[in-house]
Amino acid sequence: MQSAQVTEEPETLNEFGLRRVLVVLCVTEIVSWGVLYYAFPVLAPSIAADTGWTIAEVTAAFSTGLVVSALLGIPAGRWLDRAGPRPVMTLGSVLAVPAVVGIATASTLPRFFAAWVLAGVAMAGTLYPPAFAALTRWWGPRRITALTAVTLLAGLASTIFAPLTATLLGHLQWRHSYLVLAVVLGVVTIPAHLLGLRGRWPDPDRADQPSAHVDDAPGAIARSRPFLFLVAAIALGTFTAFAVVVNQVPLLIERGLSTSVAAWALGLGGLGQVAGRLGYGRLTRATGVRTRSVLILALAAVATALLAVLPGPTSLLIAAAVLAGAVRGVFTLLQATAISDRWGAAHYGRLNGLLSAPALLATALAPWAGAALAQGLGSYPAVFWVLAGTAALAAVLATGSTPAARPSGP
Numbered sequence: 001m002q003s004a005q006v007t008e009e010p011e012t013l014n015e016f017g018l019r020r021v022l023v024v025l026c027v028t029e030i031v032s033w034g035v036l037y038y039a040f041p042v043l044a045p046s047i048a049a050d051t052g053w054t055i056a057e058v059t060a061a062f063s064t065g066l067v068v069s070a071l072l073g074i075p076a077g078r079w080l081d082r083a084g085p086r087p088v089m090t091l092g093s094v095l096a097v098p099a100v101v102g103i104a105t106a107s108t109l110p111r112f113f114a115a116w117v118l119a120g121v122a123m124a125g126t127l128y129p130p131a132f133a134a135l136t137r138w139w140g141p142r143r144i145t146a147l148t149a150v151t152l153l154a155g156l157a158s159t160i161f162a163p164l165t166a167t168l169l170g171h172l173q174w175r176h177s178y179l180v181l182a183v184v185l186g187v188v189t190i191p192a193h194l195l196g197l198r199g200r201w202p203d204p205d206r207a208d209q210p211s212a213h214v215d216d217a218p219g220a221i222a223r224s225r226p227f228l229f230l231v232a233a234i235a236l237g238t239f240t241a242f243a244v245v246v247n248q249v250p251l252l253i254e255r256g257l258s259t260s261v262a263a264w265a266l267g268l269g270g271l272g273q274v275a276g277r278l279g280y281g282r283l284t285r286a287t288g289v290r291t292r293s294v295l296i297l298a299l300a301a302v303a304t305a306l307l308a309v310l311p312g313p314t315s316l317l318i319a320a321a322v323l324a325g326a327v328r329g330v331f332t333l334l335q336a337t338a339i340s341d342r343w344g345a346a347h348y349g350r351l352n353g354l355l356s357a358p359a360l361l362a363t364a365l366a367p368w369a370g371a372a373l374a375q376g377l378g379s380y381p382a383v384f385w386v387l388a389g390t391a392a393l394a395a396v397l398a399t400g401s402t403p404a405a406r407p408s409g410p
Contacts, residue, residue, distance in 0.1 A: 012200045013200070017199050018138060018146075021197060026149060027188065027192060028089070028188065029131055029153070029154035030157045030161075034181075035161065035181045036127070036185075037123075037127075038158045039177075041162075042162055043174045044059065059367065064113055064116050064120065066364035067120065067361060069127070070359075070364070071357060072124035073124045073129050073353040076125055076353060077130075077353025080134075084197075085133060085193075085197050086198065089134075092130070092193075093126055093190045094190055095125070096185055096189070099118040100185060104179045129349075129356045131150060135150060136345050138199070147336045147337065152277050152278070155273055155329070158270070168180055218347035221351060222351065226403045229398070230338055230401035232394075233297065234335055235361070236393055236394035237296075237334075237335075238366075240394070242363050243367075245266070246366060247374065249265075251307060257317065269325030272322040273328050276326035276327060276330040280330050284337075289402050290398070294395050296327065296330050298392070298395040302388075305385070305388035307384050308385045335359065339352050342402060370383060373386060
């Protein structure tokens, strides 16, 4: 009697499965961003004071991790296109635990750097790019709803983990604080990615593809002029956004605000991010891809210029900070949808990895560059004028970032 070998195929996600994936990624993005990114600014001064390493050396290790994440995001995107998010994100969360433990237990600066290199590998598999790819393919035409939800909730990572990390630091040393965070990271993200991202990885929905470019090979797209313009525009926009965040408090203090009020202004900018993201769906219905891209980057230039030019009063400076936050919020979703809006979801992981790599490098460079510019130019308003010009250049580049429609038919 011949026995047939039965292989169990993953089931296609129904509505419940789609919502399960969305909830899982909302939770794991909060925890991953909170532990791997937002805990560091809180703990960095204590790390430097305890170890004797300079704050510049400590920050350089963190930036190295971001660079590694940027570079590995490209092969991670290709793997994700083929295999789906479950193996990529599960492996990323598994590697994140020894990375954070390594950071906590590093006795020498080279070991500290090595731990951050491993953390960079983990970031490539756990932060926004793979989560965006998962939601873009699984949610298809409804991806804006899913992407908005995950970015709204993941935006709470700093709100949750900055004070949580500060509380841990108040009771424990920085090393033990990182060890506790490593436990939280492992307990939450490993089983969530392994069990919560089950389901058949679907073929791209051809009905959801821009028809003029549905059959384009990813290599041809990556070498095309619109893609290169898009990469440059997103990288410059990202550099502006992160440099504004890092340097906003010193700017406002230079304008005469107290440290407390300046910090509140930055926090209210976070509320602006929420408002901006909530309005992105309406913006996509009212504008085309090119118009939307240019408009958002132009608004980034305007908001940054307002922070540069306004001497006061406090209420206007806070309003400008909220506007800058709202622009940051919609810019995150602009980046998340940039590939699928132009070339569909077929090669989203690979192309988004190529798009995200320079943006992550810009993220790593922004804190250092802002401080260096302030020292060289002599004031933070001058820095913000440079950043406004950078965003304006990004808006100009965005005008050429949309592929031309090709005529259909024979």
